[in-house]
Amino acid sequence: MTLRVAVVGGGAMGAATSWRLAKRGVDVVCFDRLSPPHAGGSSHGESRIIRTAYFEGAWYVPLLQEAFPLWRELEAISGRQILTMTGALMIGDASSEVVAGASASARKHGLDAEILDSEALRQRFPGHLVHDGDMAVLDRQAGVLNPEAAVAAMLAEVPQVVRDTEVKSISELRSRFDAVVVAAGPWTPELIEWIPLRVERQVHGWFSIARDADYFAPDRFPAFVRQSRDSGFMYGIPSLDGKTIKLGRHHDGETTTPQTIRRRVDEVDIDPLRLLAATYLRGVSGHVTRTLTCMYTNTPDGHFVVDFSPEDSRVIVISACSGHGFKFAPVIGDIAADLVCDGGTKRDISGFAASRFAASHVPGDDGDHD
Ligand SMILES: Cc1cc2nc3c(=O)[nH]c(=O)nc-3n(C[C@H](O)[C@H](O)[C@H](O)COP(=O)(O)OP(=O)(O)OC[C@H]3O[C@@H](n4cnc5c(N)ncnc54)[C@H](O)[C@@H]3O)c2cc1C
Structure with a gap:
């Protein structure tokens, strides 16, 4: 049976997740309170830097190496220039x-x-x-990267984008869909309390x-x-x-x-x-x-969160910002699609686990990926 998945947010992360899910044949609906690409969140302003010699951590490099061909794939399917080296x-x-x-x-x-x-x-x-x-x-x-062109190109690959529609309750959405991916950018704290943002x-x-x-x-x-x-x-x-x-x-x-x-x-x-x-x-x-x-x-440590909700493994939350997430969008979107479709991913995303912020977490337990 075809999976029905709701994605909350059509900024860089939600658009990428929706694109990668649609590509796998999932019946995905992307909801946005505004009409992306827009200038109200985090994915606007004409340009975003993408780089590989990552000072934020060597463990990001394999993900970055995957990002470049995915951005080129998006250019090829959309016919738009998105990445300028x-x-x-x-x-x-x-x-x-x-x-x-x-x-x-x-x-x-x-x-x-x-x-x-x-x-x-x-x-x-x-x-x-x-x-x-x-x-x-x-x-x-x-x-x-051109963020507006990128978001528009990713959303163009998604058959169902519901604009100007605010999702007020994840549990209500969950009652209608097999899985929900929350990618609400700076609005995330309104919907999710278990990540300190x-x-x-x-x-x-x-x-x-x-x-x-x-x-x-x-x-x-x-x-x-x-x-x-x-x-x-x-x-x-x-x-x-x-x-x-x-x-x-x-x-x-x-x-x-x-x-x-x-x-x-x-x-x-x-x-x-x-x-x-x-x-x-x-x-x-x-x-x-x-x-x-x-x-x-x-996030408190500047690294992303891409993880299942501790209460419901069919709810996945993405907070891939801390000021450096855009470049990863298609990879993060593909990882979210892995989590939805396969229940896990072959990529190393241990550094994105929300559990690192739990009160009992010992600093350094899973932070040393280099
Ligand atoms: C000034 C600036 C410069 C940056 N520079 C770089 C850079 O050079 N390189 C880089 O890699 N990254 C950079 N970043 C970070 C990058 O832009 C972000 O990581 C990325 O845009 C985050 O995307 P997002 O989808 O999480 O959030 P957003 O783009 O904000 O998308 C969230 C979406 O969710 C929607 N939404 C929210 N709540 C609801 C709801 N309840 N119902 C329905 N829809 C909802 C919103 O309308 C919005 O469209 C920069 C960020 C900023 C602000």
């Missing part, structure tokens, strides 16, 4: 998380990556202001670049994540329009909810980004052409 630079000092973590991942998995000292960084990437002690990992298996407001802006700053073009300027002791994490996307570059801070945002988020972006939000641009980039002006707010849904 630009490479990625992780910049910091030798002991920074981004440099130490990315080089450890590159070493462990034999990735196509290169370590650049400050001189090489200065010479090869004139858009970066290089400070004493800076170095970088250049990850060649990296690029930029913190929703964080994030702001990014498009900054004008100097007329002669052609070194920000996507074929010359890799996407980057830069970490510094004084300023924390920032990221940047190469210039996709030849006029602006998108910049953001990774974390350091205020705690919020989808209902109460401050959508208006004020000078007080932009000033820290201006300071980062002036300190770390050459040829970027303080003039901002556009800004956006977005939400991170963070």
Whole structure:
């Protein structure tokens, strides 16, 4: 008999899950309170970085290596360009998380990556202001994804998408479907209490670049994540329009909810980004052409949750954000499809178990995947 599955949420994770379930012949219905792709959750803003030399943990690398062909598969079936390869630079000092973590991942998995000292960084990437002690990992298996195009393309593969319809009760939905996948992004805390999640407001802006700053073009300027002791994490996307570059801070945002988020972006939000641009980039002006707010849904350790509900093994919850989930969407969607169809997956997702947040959990029990 054909499985009937409801997916709550049609953002990156819900759209990907629905696509992968539909591909397996499951009778899937994807519900969204809004009409995705939309700018109300976490999957908007023209660009998302995808990279392989993963500073967040070498155990993510096999999943990332699966993600690239899946994004290409989506491009092939949709006829849309979703992934642009630009490479990625992780910049910091030798002991920074981004440099130490990315080089450890590159070493462990034999990735196509290169370590650049400050001189090489200065010479090869004139858009970066290089400070004493800076170095970088250049990850060649990296690029930029178009989130709106990706979500639209995934949902186009799903025969039943029910828009502008809020799911109020998982148990009610469960009474009508064989299984339910909850992928509600920053709304997850409204539906699920057993994962400790913190929703964080994030702001990014498009900054004008100097007329002669052609070194920000996507074929010359890799996407980057830069970490510094004084300023924390920032990221940047190469210039996709030849006029602006998108910049953001990774974390350091205020705690919020989808209902109460401050959508208006004020000078007080932009000033820290201006300071980062002036300190770390050459040829970027303080003039901002556009800004956006977005939400991170963070777990306490920054790793994802992809797991069965402790009360009902036919309810699966995905919280794959903590500010870095987008790139994984088709793999996470395929894993969720494994969990629904097979009751388990061959991929190593032990790091995504919700049980790590249980009160009795001993830190380090299952956290060491490297
Ligand atoms: C500013 C910013 C920059 C980022 N940069 C990167 C990056 O460079 N690389 C990267 O890999 N990741 C990045 N991320 C993270 C990535 O975008 C997220 O991991 C991803 O978008 C999460 O998708 P989601 O489907 O979980 O959430 P969402 O996209 O928010 O989707 C949740 C959906 O559920 C729907 N919904 C909620 N509640 C209900 C309900 N009760 N009934 C019906 N529908 C409901 C919502 O309407 C929404 O459409 C970034 C995130 C932000 C905010």
